[in-house]
Amino acid sequence: MPLTATGQRIILSDVHLSYGSQPVLRGLTLHVEPGxxxxxxxxxxxxxxxxxxxxxxxxxxxxxxxxxxGHDPAAEPDRAREQIAYVPENVALYEHLNARENAAYLLALAGLQPGMQDIEGAFEATGLQREAWDKRLSGFSKGMRQKVAIAIALLREVPVLLLDEPSSGLDPRATADFNRLVHDVARRGAAVLMVTHDLLSAADIADRIGFLDAGRIVDEACAQPPERFDVRALHRKFTREVAVA
Ligand SMILES: Nc1ncnc2c1ncn2[C@@H]1O[C@H](COP(=O)(O)OP(=O)(O)OP(=O)(O)O)[C@@H](O)[C@H]1O
Ligand SMILES: [Mg+2]
Structure with a gap:
């Protein structure tokens, strides 16, 4: 089905994948739309x-x-990756470069040449403290590294943000800051797929929460304002589903 017909930015439809003889994805279907x-x-x-x-x-x-x-990552990996900002659990940046230099260098690799004002604006948007802008990454905490990575994503204006366990190891305050930031990125129109074990963060910012088990989505919950999600019910359901896996 063409992208325009569905309006979905991320499409996984009946995906099967095995590592050798071990099936991992078994009919995974999941869609994420802009915003x-x-x-x-x-x-x-x-x-x-x-x-x-x-x-x-x-x-x-x-x-x-x-x-x-709209791009098939297996067929056109470069085109697909151009659309994506990927923030893994441990963000890899250049340790000997400072925050500004990291942003300028990584954006240059992506073919972009933002002015220093743009970079500073993005750092400000992420809440990265001004004192950190000229410091080497080697002294940065996990939360600070993530802010640099998100600042770069903001400057790239990519339509898709992928986050793999972004809040593991972050303190509650840093988690709340990061969640606000991800929410802002989505409000600018990005489709965000966030892998997490943090049900509270998911309930805080997600529009939908999907439970992956045995290689497919076995349950999906949609935000229902004003309470959004019944976290206790989700927790009960989730722990039961994991327990029987
Ligand atoms: N490159 C690989 N080669 C072979 N098996 C792999 C490979 N990567 C992952 N697996 C296996 O595939 C399964 C799914 O792994 P995956 O890393 O996707 O899980 P996950 O949901 O991210 O887990 P976690 O919550 O621990 O991060 C596991 O059984 C894992 O051992
Ligand atoms: Mg994992």
Whole structure:
């Protein structure tokens, strides 16, 4: 189905993928539209990172449809990756460069040449403290690194943001800051797929929460204002689903 007919930015449709004889994705279907935050939960080894890797074109599915802003990552990995800002659990940046230099260099690699004012504006948008802008990354905390990565994503104006366990190891304040930032990126129109074990963060910012089990989405919950999600009910359901996996 063409992208324009569905309006979906991230499409995984009936995706099957095995590592050797081990099936990991077994009919995974998941769609994310522009401006939407989809939180993907699931037990350890459920296939969440594999799903990310498939969207990035590093892992090729055996069957099914995968489209990122209209591009098949297996067929056109570079085109698909141009559409994506990927923030892994541990953001890899150049340790010996400072925050500004990292942003300028990584954006140059993406073919962009933003002015220093633009970079500073993006740092401000992420809440990265001014004192940190000229410091080497080697002294940065996980939360600060993520802010630099999101600032770069903002400057790239990519339509798709992929986050793999962004809040693991962040303190509650840093988690709240990061969630606000992700929410802002989505409000600018990006489709956000966030893999997380953090049900509270998911309930805080996601529009939909999907549970991945045995290689497919076994349950999906939509935000219902004003309470948005019944976190206790989701927790009960989620722990039961993981327990029987
Ligand atoms: N490159 C690989 N080669 C072989 N098997 C792999 C590979 N990557 C992942 N697997 C296996 O595929 C399954 C899914 O792994 P994946 O990393 O996608 O899980 P996950 O949901 O991200 O788990 P976690 O919550 O622990 O991060 C696991 O059984 C894992 O051992
Ligand atoms: Mg993982």
């Amino acid at each position: 939407e935050i989809y939180a993907l939960l699931g037990g350890n080894g459920a296939g969440k990172s594999t799903t990310m890797s498939t969207l990035l074109g590093f892992t090729r599915p055996d069957s099914g449809t995968v489209l990122v802003a």
